Amino acid sequence: MRAAADLVVTGAQLLTPAPSTDTALAVAGGRIVALGTDEEVLALAGPGTERIESEGAALLPGFHDAHVHAQAGGLALGGCDLEPEHSIDGYARLVREFAARSDDEWIVGSGWFGDAFPGGLPTRAHLDAIVADRPAVLTSHDAHGVWVNSAALERAGITRASTDPANGRIVRDADGEPTGVLFDAAGELVTRLVPAPGPAERRTALLAAQRHLFSLGVTAWHDAILGAYLSLPDCLPTYLETLADGSLTARVTGSMWWPPQAGPEHVPAMLEHLRATSEAGFPVRSVKIMQDGICENCTAALLEPYTGVHPTTRGDSVIAPDDLVEIVTALDAAGIGVHFHGVGDRAVRECLDAVEAARRRGGPAPTGPERPRHQIAHLDVVDPADVPRFAALDVTANIQPLWARDDQEILERKFPLIGDERAAWHFPFGALQRAGARLAMGSDWPVTSPDPLWALHTACTRTAPAADVHARNPESHRPAQPEQRLDLSTAVRAATLGAAEASGNETTIGSLEPGKLADLVLLDGPLTGPADLDRVRVRRTVLGGRTVHVSDAP
Template identity: 65%
Template sequence: MWAPEPSLSSAIAVTDGRISAVGDDDSIAALIGPATERIDAAGAALLPGFHDAHIHVLAGGLGLTGCDLDSAHSLDGYERLIREYADSHAGEWVVGAGWFGDVFPGGFPDRALLDRLVPDRPAVFTSHDAHGVWVNTRALQLAAIDRHTPDPAAGRIVRDASGEATGMLMESAGELVTALIPPHRPADLRRAMLTAQDHLFSLGITSWHDAILGRYLTLPDCVPTYLETIGDGSLRARVTGSVWWPAGAGLEALDSVLGTVAECRAAGFPVDSVKIMQDGICENCTGALLAPYTGVTPETSGESVIPPELLTEIVTALDARGLRVHFHGVGDRAVRECLDAVEAARRHNGAGVSHQIAHIDVADPADLPRFAELGVTANLQPLWARADQEILERKLPMLGEQRARWHFPFGSLERAGTHLAMGSDWPVTSPDPLWGIYTACTRTAPPADSHARNPESREPMTPSERLSLESAVRAYTLGGAEIAGVADRRGRIAIGQDADLVLLSGPLSQPQDLPSLRVARTILGGTTVHRSSRS
């Protein structure tokens, strides 16, 4: 049994949905009654339910129920999936998600392929990382995007040598098109949410933190769907979330954000966090770096979505109201700006609630001790920390050798005393915690991951940044519960905790065990919500 540290206990008892005893078979025998279900793990690992600390569940569900390109990783595969979907759906728009840039020559798609596949309707496909939107000519026309259209704040319209839009829209530029897409029907959103819940249960995830409660690119505002499914009891998982601070907005957004927090709380949705995006991603040079990208023309250091002085004002105001800030910080400059804002809030407000920075693709080593000093959690997406083709061919050369050493510095953060939590950022990458834990511990791709096709992904990337199995399991269970403020009820196998448990298909003693394991059973509040057909 694990607890999330290995435990010598071999048996637990559950009463009214909570763990009532932890010990051995003899010590809990008196609690067994005629209505008791006895589960014999037969030596298999029993873990606390996984807590995904950074996820976009409605987006993932819409992918499962819509045109999802995640099941392929090739131009031929994308072409087949898009053609099949367009031929079988007669809607006014063709909308999907899940493409990877390394599939396309030069790293970005253009409108020519979509024009051939969908010549008569607007077509819009969000990238797997949700930082780019691929559109066809008809969509550009409807949005009135031409050679004279200026780039919006915190966004870029990719153009060809003649100045014409290629069909690739980065960051907020995507909203020039996505704002025109007809809204999803509430029934479709409900189906997507519950489909996603079932999928996450099958992976042992019993609780999660939704990282965007609000509208973003092609993603609808998920708050109404959460309130509906929480209200009628169909959403059974334990959920917290972060209300979206509109990208680049100033303090004028505060009242609206506080209003959404109050609305959620009144409906029984325990929201106490606000999501702030401080930069983009390194792959398209919108991640904010302290020094310019290497070998990139024209020279750029990326973009800070919010000016640092304004970021400090916003964070100080949120901290003063007892709201946690869930930062998106990818580049080393963005990470520093987020830490600076927390430090300023601490000086102004004194010790307050805990904040977190998600992603942390690269950090300056001078900033690593500041996480522990300021009580800032590093919210890690472990499945990213391997040498995929796109990372090797595009990202690392632009970071340069010196910064590449601090690429996803998991081990260095832990050695600096940083509190760690883990999440998948699904649908950016797979939500499977077993895959994420494996990569965190080995810095290689899981053998079954079709998105890691190059042989280099099977070799450790910066092996000095590996985590131990115990640390990775803790970050994917108790660590997420702690930063969400629910560790008094979740994240451990202990008396008084919710009986949210994951039984694996075999023992777990080292990372190399993980590829052969699956989730045999997921238990939520003492009730089985998933059972493997092979168990």
């Protein structure tokens, strides 16, 4: 006789992620053992079975964030976190309050948006007026810019005579003086001086991130950078520690950071690093390669020049295309996937070209769960000619849906640089889906909120969630490129099974099927269409059949 179920959930709207006619689910030994009608599943219950009545609310696989920086998100929660505000006065209040309660040598924080400032960027004068007695360094919400005060510039020796580093820019005023904003690699001129958080602080941050993600229904994630980047310390030691002692219970995968300055000769060292990391308890089967920057500061790599700036400015390829082909071909042959950062249409094409060359040299792509999983994240601008290549090459489109709306920063800072023709192909999720591309959904937290319901809302409506403080302009609540909207079923799949496929663990998580791990999220209402996504919230999060979060909302 079969043992009684440990948990039964009844009266639910099951999204498996596809809509199901079943209304109930049973769990035993941490795994799903049955789906069916309420009567069929209740027959599996016993005296000790936990019973949850859903009252018609949606029950889904646990959400899976396909591109996140969890330790960084946790550090942001515990540092000078500017995320809750979107104004000069709001930022000033948060920095002032943090400085008053901190006796650290440096003021360190993150989360500012450029459009909150006249001209689209802050200055050191703004920060000097708040804190002048010690250096301050605040990373932008997109992690591609650093806002510093005069004390920090002085510590780093940055003056009007300083030259821009490779893949970076010191923003200057009309007289050539540094303004206090440093883009990409230029930020490291300061961030390398900031005392790194110690092991205990990094551990606290990662576990705080886990609690926060559980509260949003996220039970699995893929950390997009295992390594040090700008002001972000290497998170790998913390993962190894928390996985070893069992305090990290979420399903986690990650991509090892490829140093931007490294060439093909670095492949053997990378493969050895991956081997040692796997033996240490964190199997890693992919590498993160950043191929360009972002459009907002003209570091994204475009096929045609930016508009409104120097007529030859096209952005930089971080890795020379020929070297990229060699690197990707060698990694692919070793069974290692590549998680590309590709924002501009030229960077996206270079990434696709590298995968195509690797497939051509190595023969047909292997099939099954062991095949290398190549994916390109962000995809702000994709040339229409390259859209079909995602499906043809089996490259996953790793999308960040919360960005796909007309925020003030996008309208005032980004679109004038890329022009109307490219703006029409801004985050072409719908076109990719119609062309048969695999989709995986990630947040890039702490760049933007890790709330998957917010991401689903924007993916399906191309508008901002009503509660998002970073979308107060009226345009953000009108559909942006409406032809690029996703239907609800497609979007839910991208946030669950699609992300699990991209991470290579779809055989154990990502869908509600007997035999899979019982990672579940129960909402507080049904999902009948995109309009519901701005109303429902997470009621309960279950990991391996065990509740890890229950909402305290009435």
